[in-house]
Amino acid sequence: MDHVVETTIAFDRPACLPLRREIHALRARLEHVSGDSWHCGDVERDLRAQRALLRTVVDESPDLIVMKDHEGNFLLCNKPVADFYGTTPDDMVGKHDGDYSATPEQAEFFRRNVIEIMARGETVVVFEDSTDDRTGETRHFKSIKKPFMGDDGLPRILVIAHDITDITRAQQQVQESERRLSYVLNVTGEGVWDWDLATDRLQHNQRWYELLGYEKADLSSTLADFDHCVFDQDRDAVKLAINRCLQGHGAYRHEHRMRRKDGSVIWVLERGDVVERDAEGRPLRMVGSFSDVTERRLAEAETQRLAFFDPLTGLPNRRLMLDRLEHAIGNSARTSGYGALLFIDLDNFKDLNDTKGHAAGDTLLKQVGQRLSGCLRQADTAARMGGDEFVVIVENLGADAMQAATHAESVATMVLREIGMPYDIDGATCCSTPSIGIVLFGAPDDTADELLKRADFAMYQAKSAGRNTLRFYDPAMQEAMLARAALETSLRAGLQRGEVEIYLQPVVDAERRVVGAEALARWQHPERGNVPPAEFIPLAEQCGLIHQLGGHVLQAACDQLVRWSRSPASSTLKISVNVSARQFHQADFVRQVTDIIDRSGARADLLKLELTESVLLDDVEATIVKMTELKAHGVCFSIDDFGTGYSSLAYLKRLPLDELKIDRSFVADVLTHPNDATIVRTILALAQAFSLDVVAEGVETEEQRQFLMQHGCALFQGYLFGRPVAVGQFELTGD
Numbered sequence: 001m002d003h004v005v006e007t008t009i010a011f012d013r014p015a016c017l018p019l020r021r022e023i024h025a026l027r028a029r030l031e032h033v034s035g036d037s038w039h040c041g042d043v044e045r046d047l048r049a050q051r052a053l054l055r056t057v058v059d060e061s062p063d064l065i066v067m068k069d070h071e072g073n074f075l076l077c078n079k080p081v082a083d084f085y086g087t088t089p090d091d092m093v094g095k096h097d098g099d100y101s102a103t104p105e106q107a108e109f110f111r112r113n114v115i116e117i118m119a120r121g122e123t124v125v126v127f128e129d130s131t132d133d134r135t136g137e138t139r140h141f142k143s144i145k146k147p148f149m150g151d152d153g154l155p156r157i158l159v160i161a162h163d164i165t166d167i168t169r170a171q172q173q174v175q176e177s178e179r180r181l182s183y184v185l186n187v188t189g190e191g192v193w194d195w196d197l198a199t200d201r202l203q204h205n206q207r208w209y210e211l212l213g214y215e216k217a218d219l220s221s222t223l224a225d226f227d228h229c230v231f232d233q234d235r236d237a238v239k240l241a242i243n244r245c246l247q248g249h250g251a252y253r254h255e256h257r258m259r260r261k262d263g264s265v266i267w268v269l270e271r272g273d274v275v276e277r278d279a280e281g282r283p284l285r286m287v288g289s290f291s292d293v294t295e296r297r298l299a300e301a302e303t304q305r306l307a308f309f310d311p312l313t314g315l316p317n318r319r320l321m322l323d324r325l326e327h328a329i330g331n332s333a334r335t336s337g338y339g340a341l342l343f344i345d346l347d348n349f350k351d352l353n354d355t356k357g358h359a360a361g362d363t364l365l366k367q368v369g370q371r372l373s374g375c376l377r378q379a380d381t382a383a384r385m386g387g388d389e390f391v392v393i394v395e396n397l398g399a400d401a402m403q404a405a406t407h408a409e410s411v412a413t414m415v416l417r418e419i420g421m422p423y424d425i426d427g428a429t430c431c432s433t434p435s436i437g438i439v440l441f442g443a444p445d446d447t448a449d450e451l452l453k454r455a456d457f458a459m460y461q462a463k464s465a466g467r468n469t470l471r472f473y474d475p476a477m478q479e480a481m482l483a484r485a486a487l488e489t490s491l492r493a494g495l496q497r498g499e500v501e502i503y504l505q506p507v508v509d510a511e512r513r514v515v516g517a518e519a520l521a522r523w524q525h526p527e528r529g530n531v532p533p534a535e536f537i538p539l540a541e542q543c544g545l546i547h548q549l550g551g552h553v554l555q556a557a558c559d560q561l562v563r564w565s566r567s568p569a570s571s572t573l574k575i576s577v578n579v580s581a582r583q584f585h586q587a588d589f590v591r592q593v594t595d596i597i598d599r600s601g602a603r604a605d606l607l608k609l610e611l612t613e614s615v616l617l618d619d620v621e622a623t624i625v626k627m628t629e630l631k632a633h634g635v636c637f638s639i640d641d642f643g644t645g646y647s648s649l650a651y652l653k654r655l656p657l658d659e660l661k662i663d664r665s666f667v668a669d670v671l672t673h674p675n676d677a678t679i680v681r682t683i684l685a686l687a688q689a690f691s692l693d694v695v696a697e698g699v700e701t702e703e704q705r706q707f708l709m710q711h712g713c714a715l716f717q718g719y720l721f722g723r724p725v726a727v728g729q730f731e732l733t734g735d
């Protein structure tokens with residue numbers, strides 16, 4: 001048996017007067033007031049009428065009304081009570097709840113409860129349950145229990161029980177759905193708020209506080225507190241979204257940042273809408289929720305970063321740079337002001353990678369990125385294009401081209417200086433320099449693509465000028481660039497059409513007997529005629545055709561060796577082939593050479609590869625490995641233009657060399673300049689000490705030959721013995 005709440009109400013009348021005394025008192029009062037005398041019969045009739053009325057009222061009341069005596073027996077019951085117990089009001093008089101109640105516990109509770117209340121003599125309100133005998137269902141009641149004194153001087157009690165079952169159930173349903181809603185919201189992780197605009201009070205669910213790391217008591221639950229939690233920079237946008245919603249633009253949905261109690265910042269997706277307005281449409285109540293979307297935002301930011309930034313240096317990547325460049329071009333055209341594009345390529349970066357490892361190269365690139373950023377103003381952009389290439393966009397250089405160029409130059413000079421400072425790479429100091437190409441922009445028809453090409457071209461000029469320097473792109477360069485592009489296209493086609501062939505220049509011994517030849521590439525251009533190697537070989541190197549060209553020359557040389565091998569007079573002749581730095585440093589160079597030798601059937605020991613000193617110095621260790629592999633195959637090596645570089649004698653000892661070639665510049669002045677004579681003598685002595693052959697290049701006079709012979713030179717090449725000629729015209733005598 002449940003009884004829920006008991007409320008005490010002040011007892012306003014100590015007891016009811018007994019009926020007969022009441023009649024007498026009433027009659028006396030009426031006679032006193034009216035001056036008439038009343039007959040007892042009239043009064044009784046009236047009273048009976050009143051009692052009948054009262055009975056009707058009591059029976060018709062939807063509430064359950066009973067009067068009980070001091071032992072809890074019924075003195076009076078109304079119809080609803082009798083219906084409840086499945087009997088009649090008259091039948092109930094003199095009986096008690098136990099005679100009807102389905103559950104003895106309930107009956108006992110009712111009995112004890114009224115006896116206690118009568119003993120206390122105070123009216124109480126009791127929330128209690130009772131079982132409906134007709135249906136067996138439990139009903140809830142709010143009962144007012146009012147004790148009073150009977151005629152006989154014994155206590156009695158009047159009970160008026162109001163059936164609150166429907167309200168209780170409705171309340172329970174509301175509580176249940178609220179509980180479920182809060183469960184669902186907690187599961188979805190939503191922080192919920194409910195804003196009463198009239199009072200400016202905000203109510204939040206527990207999750208709301210949890211998401212922001214607050215305790216309920218920390219906040220005053222006003223809009224000001226919510227405002228305080230919104231991230232400073234986002235506050236205006238949040239207010240705008242809420243205001244638009246208040247003004248009737250519909251529900252809002254907004255992502256912004258919130259600051260948690262501990263100071264950390266989270267991203268939230270907030271949704272809200274006005275749910276109540278007054279008759280004039282003024283908002284009264286707004287509800288909303290937010291969820292923590294920090295992880296998604298971070299993931300999006302990371303995706304964005306990967307798409308637009310170089311992961312190694314953190315600088316904008318090529319894609320973002322192109323976008324910024326296009327903007328900068330647009331701005332320049334609009335404002336008629338110049339901007340500048342700097343194309344920066346590190347010098348000999350490959351060496352660092354090769355000698356210190358890729359990780360060291362990465363460390364350097366990172367530091368270069370930092371230094372570049374340090375050279376720029378806020379509005380400028382430094383980006384990494386890839387590899388060791390960077391780009392800088394400098395904007396707002398004014399309308400004067402000269403001044404713009406001067407400014408761009410000063411930025412580039414600063415970059416040269418900063419990047420040229422020593423680096424600390426894993427505790428070791430190392431140096432790196434850049435070559436920089438600069439192009440100004442500002443013309444309406446400038447395009448990002450074209451500007452990059454021009455800056456790249458100017459950068460290449462800086463490389464050609466010795467590196468660690470800057471060069472401006474100018475229209476003359478443009479001409480050269482166009483010409484170069486045209487030449488590149490026709491060289492590509494020419495190689496396919498077989499326009500490149502080899503010429504042979506004889507190498508003779510002291511008796512002028514031809515002992516071999518140097519193979520020199522010649523390009524017979526259909527319109528331009530004979531294009532000099534100095535023009536098309538560097539071009540082939542720049543545009544990546546050197547692999548194809550080098551292979552073509554090697555193939556022709558090996559084919560020639562095979563042809564010579566068929567005649568005893570020529571079967572021992574050697575052919576030397578020039579190998580450029582880029583060609584030699586290609587990863588598959590060794591395989592390329594050995595494949596050609598093997599395929600052609602030429603004798604490897606009759607093929608001599610001429611390397612320049614710069615090839616040897618580029619990456620000594622890798623060079624030694626490649627040369628040794630080829631040497632093991634039988635291939636011979638010669639150092640071209642020996643003496644013009646800075647070869648260390650230590651390297652000479654380590655390299656598997658067969659021959660040195662004295663550069664034509666020394667030979668030309670050997671009779672007139674004592675220094676050149678000394679150099680020539682030294683080279684010859686050195687070669688002798690290392691047991692190397694020596695070929696003197698560019699011998700044009702008999703006197704030169706005599707001098708060289710006197711100092712031990714045994715092999716010669718030059719116009720004195722023969723110019724380079726087509727393969728078919730090559731003769732075996734050196735006159």
Ligand SMILES: Nc1nc2c(ncn2[C@@H]2O[C@H](COP(=O)(O)OP(=O)(O)OP(=O)(O)O)[C@@H](O)[C@H]2O)c(=O)[nH]1
Nearest residue numbers: 345346347348349350351353358361362386387388
């Ligand atoms: N460590 C590192 N090296 C890279 C990366 N990307 C490209 N490289 C290397 O960067 C080098 C670029 O060399 P190049 O610019 O062609 O040549 P260089 O040695 O700098 O010579 P010049 O430019 O002619 O002065 C190559 O060896 C690439 O393998 C990278 O992300 N990290």
